[in-house]
Amino acid sequence: MQTETKASVEQISDGNGGRVSVLRFSGDISSSSHDALLGTYETVSKSEPVLLDFSKVDYINSSGIALVIQMLMEANKNSQKIAAFGLTPHFQKVFTMVGITKYASLFPDEAAAKASL
Amino acid sequence: MVNLKGKPVELRVPSRMGYEKVAMGTAASVAKLMGFPDDRIEDLKTAIAEACINAIEHGNQLNENLCVGVTLSSHDDSLEVKVLDDGAGISKVPPKPDIDRKVHGEEDARGMGMFLIQALVDEVEWVKDSKGQGSYVRLVIRLDKESD
Numbered sequence: 001m002q003t004e005t006k007a008s009v010e011q012i013s014d015g016n017g018g019r020v021s022v023l024r025f026s027g028d029i030s031s032s033s034h035d036a037l038l039g040t041y042e043t044v045s046k047s048e049p050v051l052l053d054f055s056k057v058d059y060i061n062s063s064g065i066a067l068v069i070q071m072l073m074e075a076n077k078n079s080q081k082i083a084a085f086g087l088t089p090h091f092q093k094v095f096t097m098v099g100i101t102k103y104a105s106l107f108p109d110e111a112a113a114k115a116s117l
Numbered sequence: 118m119v120n121l122k123g124k125p126v127e128l129r130v131p132s133r134m135g136y137e138k139v140a141m142g143t144a145a146s147v148a149k150l151m152g153f154p155d156d157r158i159e160d161l162k163t164a165i166a167e168a169c170i171n172a173i174e175h176g177n178q179l180n181e182n183l184c185v186g187v188t189l190s191s192h193d194d195s196l197e198v199k200v201l202d203d204g205a206g207i208s209k210v211p212p213k214p215d216i217d218r219k220v221h222g223e224e225d226a227r228g229m230g231m232f233l234i235q236a237l238v239d240e241v242e243w244v245k246d247s248k249g250q251g252s253y254v255r256l257v258i259r260l261d262k263e264s265d
Contacts, residue, residue, distance in 0.1 A: 001134075001135030001139070002138075032134070059138065059166075061137075061166055062170070062228075062229040063170070063227060065229060066226040066227040066229065069219050069226040070226050072220050073219075073222060076220050090163070094233065099215075099216025100216065102217070
């Protein structure tokens, strides 16, 4: 019943000579998404900012949110900036409710997220 | 808007992760028929998903021989949902999650389901069967609540 989480990494320019890693997710974000989220995050440079693209994610549950928090734990240890975009208004509300916005800003689209870095 | 009062919708889903989406879809269909706005339907879907996940994982301990029951009862201005499992129920609702403690590894990153349920619906109660034969969570979401 669960839709597999797919993840890919894209390197883009930050527009100021630096690089940004964009982690693009699709499918469900749930308890079975550990490798897709944390495994993919492990592959990116910890010295560059990271954008999380949720624009092709339909379903996120509390176990999936916990994996996002684990990613934020790692980023926090490395003083790495993380921002997210593409969440539906409902999941923007849910992320705000649990406090994620304290550690990762949320933006409606990639351009706005990139401009914040 | 369709008057569904007095005609509860009941379903049983296997205690397997992912089947909470069956309950979500059914609840969303009923809420849509009742005239709930889209944002409240999204709240309902997340609350029911979390209630079912708790029932599957904690109540029924992922035992696929057990089912999770879901009953959707329409009232004039609200939808009442019961999610039933064979577990002993909870003795205490956990405290609100603390994102700082979670990010610093001082609190389990998980454990937000019950908080989300409480935050997204208008009423919630966790009830143990008086004979010790299972438990259920009862949620109520009102039709006339103003959108956030």
